[in-house]
Amino acid sequence: MPSRRSRRPKGQGGLLRADLLASAERILAAEGDGKRLSIRAVASGAGVTPPSVYRHFNDKAELLRAVVQARFEAFDAFLDAATSDTAPPCEQLRRRCHAYLEFARSQPASYRLLFSATELGPEALGTEGVDWHPGAPSFFRLVDSVGRCLTSRRPHDAANAMFVAMLVWTQLHGIADLQLSKPELPWPAATELIDHALVGLDLLDRPTPAKAAVRRRKSDR
Amino acid sequence: MPSRRSRRPKGQGGLLRADLLASAERILAAEGDGKRLSIRAVASGAGVTPPSVYRHFNDKAELLRAVVQARFEAFDAFLDAATSDTAPPCEQLRRRCHAYLEFARSQPASYRLLFSATELGPEALGTEGVDWHPGAPSFFRLVDSVGRCLTSRRPHDAANAMFVAMLVWTQLHGIADLQLSKPELPWPAATELIDHALVGLDLLDRPTPAKAAVRRRKSDR
DNA sequence: TGTACATCAGTGAACGCGCGTTCACTGATGTAC
DNA sequence: TGTACATCAGTGAACGCGCGTTCACTGATGTAC
Numbered sequence: 001m002p003s004r005r006s007r008r009p010k011g012q013g014g015l016l017r018a019d020l021l022a023s024a025e026r027i028l029a030a031e032g033d034g035k036r037l038s039i040r041a042v043a044s045g046a047g048v049t050p051p052s053v054y055r056h057f058n059d060k061a062e063l064l065r066a067v068v069q070a071r072f073e074a075f076d077a078f079l080d081a082a083t084s085d086t087a088p089p090c091e092q093l094r095r096r097c098h099a100y101l102e103f104a105r106s107q108p109a110s111y112r113l114l115f116s117a118t119e120l121g122p123e124a125l126g127t128e129g130v131d132w133h134p135g136a137p138s139f140f141r142l143v144d145s146v147g148r149c150l151t152s153r154r155p156h157d158a159a160n161a162m163f164v165a166m167l168v169w170t171q172l173h174g175i176a177d178l179q180l181s182k183p184e185l186p187w188p189a190a191t192e193l194i195d196h197a198l199v200g201l202d203l204l205d206r207p208t209p210a211k212a213a214v215r216r217r218k219s220d221r
Numbered sequence: 222m223p224s225r226r227s228r229r230p231k232g233q234g235g236l237l238r239a240d241l242l243a244s245a246e247r248i249l250a251a252e253g254d255g256k257r258l259s260i261r262a263v264a265s266g267a268g269v270t271p272p273s274v275y276r277h278f279n280d281k282a283e284l285l286r287a288v289v290q291a292r293f294e295a296f297d298a299f300l301d302a303a304t305s306d307t308a309p310p311c312e313q314l315r316r317r318c319h320a321y322l323e324f325a326r327s328q329p330a331s332y333r334l335l336f337s338a339t340e341l342g343p344e345a346l347g348t349e350g351v352d353w354h355p356g357a358p359s360f361f362r363l364v365d366s367v368g369r370c371l372t373s374r375r376p377h378d379a380a381n382a383m384f385v386a387m388l389v390w391t392q393l394h395g396i397a398d399l400q401l402s403k404p405e406l407p408w409p410a411a412t413e414l415i416d417h418a419l420v421g422l423d424l425l426d427r428p429t430p431a432k433a434a435v436r437r438r439k440s441d442r
Numbered sequence: 443t444g445t446a447c448a449t450c451a452g453t454g455a456a457c458g459c460g461c462g463t464t465c466a467c468t469g470a471t472g473t474a475c
Numbered sequence: 476t477g478t479a480c481a482t483c484a485g486t487g488a489a490c491g492c493g494c495g496t497t498c499a500c501t502g503a504t505g506t507a508c
Contacts, residue, residue, distance in 0.1 A: 007451060009504065015452080037496060051497080052452050061494065116337060116402065133405065153346030167414055171388075174395030182355065183335065193388055230471065237484080260462060271483050274465080281462065369489060448508085453501075466497085468486075473478080 011048040017056040019046040024067045025074075028109040037113075048056050069134045071110050076138050079154035089205055096145050097172055097198065104176035112180070115173055142169055149203050164201060171197045190191065238277040240267040243289045246295075247252060249330040252425075260284065265403055290355045292331050297359050299324050310369035311424055317366050318419065319394055322411040325397035333401070363390060370424050392418045 006013055023045030027036055039060055043050045058061040082099035083092045104111040114135060146168060147161035155211050157164075198204035228238055235302040244266030247324075248257055260281055264271045278284040303320035304313045335356060367389060368382035396411050419425035 007503070009451095036400060038493075040493075049452095049453055050495080051454085054496075055451070079422075094395060118320030124391070163417075165310065167392075167418055168398055170395030171392050172395065172416060173399050174393065177337070177398055178391055178394050182356075185360075188384060188387065196384075197388055197392070197413070197418070197421070199246075200418070200423070202421070228470070248499095261460075269484095271462080272487085275463075276484070312501055406456075444508100447502100447506085449505080451501105451503090453499105455498090455500100457492080457495105457497075460495100462490105464490075465488090467488100468484105468498105470484090472481105473480085473481080474488105 014056070016046065016048065019048075019064060020053060020056065021070055022046070025070065025110075027090070028067075028071070031108065031109050032204065034109050034113045037067070038066070049141050065134070066111060071114055072134045072138055075103060075110070075114060076141065078154070079138075079141070083145070089145070089152045092200060093145045093149045093168075094195065094204055096142065097194045099167065100192050101176055101194060104180065105190065108180050111176060116177060123168060137171070139165070146203070153202065164203070167201060168198070168203070233416060235277070237267065237269065240269075240283070241274060241277065242287060242291055245284070246291070247332075249288075249292070250328065251333060254332050255330050255334045258285070258288070268391070273433065276423065286355070289334060290344075292335055293355045293359055296324060296331070297362065300305070300362070304366070310373045311326055312369045314389075315419060316365045316415070317363065317413050318415045321393050322397055322415060325401065326411065329401050331399060337398060360386070360390070367424070374423065385424070388422060389419070389424070 018062060020042055023042050024037060026045055029039055039053050042063065043053050048175050053063065057066065079096050079099045082095045082102075085092075087095065104115075143161050143165040146165040147158055150157045150164065160197055172194060175193050178185075179187050181188060195204060195207070199206050241263055245258060248262055249264055255399050257328070260274050261271050264274050274284065276390045278287065300320045303316045303323075306313075308316070325336075344429060353394065364382050364386040367386040368379055371382055371385065372379045393415060396414050396439050400408050400411060401404075416425060
């Protein structure tokens with residue numbers, strides 16, 4: 001907990017905005033959930049008193065919107081980093097899926113902030129009826145990846161990319177969210193679950209026994 | 222909001238317990254989420270002042286545990302009602318899945334209370350490290366249903382019922398939870414999504430075009 | 443070069459809110475004599 | 476049959492907490508003259 005920070009010189013008050021966002025990200029990384037993401041906690045994490053926050057954000061919803069925006073960007077970067085190579089399209093999709101699950105596992109509070117039903121609905125964000133969807137780019141990246149895989153395997157099905165992407169996404173979210181909310185169950189590795197589902201959707205080859213053994217040896221969790 | 226209720230005669234104070242649970246269920250049915258499930262709201266909904274609650278529950282966690290227990294029983298009953306007939310095993314499974322999605326859609330606050338990551342973790346329920354799992358019967362019902370379907374289609378795979386059931390469950394939860402948390406997206410019918418996934422897992426026959434058309438005509442949402 | 447002044451980043455105290463929980467109590471009900 | 480009493484369902488007031496937000500302010504910084 002940084003104590004009182006020194007005041008910014010005159011033109012640079014705006015730097016506090018970045019400090020507040022960094023403080024929010026630190027809170028998300030430290031806490032298992034986002035319930036502690038209060039104005040007071042974020043201010044204190046930045047070494048500042050609560051009223052200072054209002055110099056940079058009109059209200060809590062505006063602060064949260066900025067945090068969500070930043071976290072979606074980090075999420076996209078994390079997934080893109082896992083796929084930035086020259087592997088074939090369906091292997092890229094598979095890696096993107098594994099990265100999705102790894103993000104949820106390693107940053108549960110961020111994951112829930114972005115995707116979980118109850119964490120922050122449109123009400124909390126003040127975006128009811130608005131077409132502001134900070135997660136849209138993430139979703140279309142997945143649709144693209146699915147589309148490329150489909151094109152390479154079943155070109156006549158490429159028009160279904162959106163529908164298939166929704167199947168993949170809901171499968172990923174179900175695995176990620178339930179493994180977080182019901183940790184006491186004897187879960188298999190998240191990657192094993194999604195690989196099986198991808199095989200079922202014909203987006204991945206059924207592994208040969210040998211490949212499966214190697215994969216199992218490498219699997220996390 | 223019932224105003225002050227009349228006092229119970231002497232031996233029957235215990236009836237308030239049932240009234241409190243009923244009040245909690247009413248709140249869950251009325252609110253989109255479970256955030257209003259406070260001691261004060263539950264008491265007020267039963268026409269009683271907050272301290273009365275402590276005559277029947279030691280603290281809020283105990284009240285919540287009772288609510289969760291009751292809601293899981295309602296959930297199981299709802300799913301069982303959808304499958305209590307003589308259809309073949311895989312059709313029973315399919316109906317169970319559709320009922321799961323219908324429960325989530327029609328009772329979102331209850332669904333989130335039972336299954337969503339952030340609504341009520343073990344911390345809120347005071348069940349950390351305890352083997353108290355009120356949802357276990359629901360899960361094993363699904364494992365059974367998947368097992369029967371597997372046995373009828375691929376007897377040599379019946380030992381995988383648990384793994385396959387987890388795939389089905391995570392798929393169901395992903396559909397249910399994301400449709401609740403991102404209502405602004407252009408979702409296809411939930412039943413169409415799960416049917417497609419069941420086909421992929423070889424738990425359902427790929428529909429013929431004719432069947433698919435009929436199914437589409439009947440589909441909800 | 444020195445001084446008065448406007449700017450503005452950040453403070454301190456307070457507001458009203460809903461929350462879980464505790465405490466001493468009230469007063470109708472049923473029972474014992 | 477009448478009365479004293481124990482039981483116990485439920486109350487009213489208060490506690491301390493963390494929250495989002497508002498308000499008048501302070502005081503260092505940079506600028507104008």
